[in-house]
Amino acid sequence: MYNAYLLNNDYKNAATTFKKYDSIRDMLNIEEKAVNVERIKAQHEYELKQKLTALKQEKEIWFILLYW
Numbered sequence: 001m002y003n004a005y006l007l008n009n010d011y012k013n014a015a016t017t018f019k020k021y022d023s024i025r026d027m028l029n030i031e032e033k034a035v036n037v038e039r040i041k042a043q044h045e046y047e048l049k050q051k052l053t054a055l056k057q058e059k060e061i062w063f064i065l066l067y068w
Contacts, residue, residue, distance in 0.1 A: 002021065005014035 002014050002017045005011070005017060
């Protein structure tokens with residue numbers, strides 16, 4: 001629509017259409033960023049659980065070696 005208005009020298013409607021497009025694009029970017037944040041949080045939680053599991057296993061091994 002924006003390009004059609006520009007071709008017809010209707011700059012007022014072209015500007016209005018572009019503003020609408022720009023606001024929609026910004027909303028989509030915000031949603032995408034929120035999804036990325038959630039993905040990063042989930043990945044961090046998974047890595048943290050993996051590290052905690054590894055530490056518990058290491059602790060158990062040391063306990064067995066010390067008291068065996």
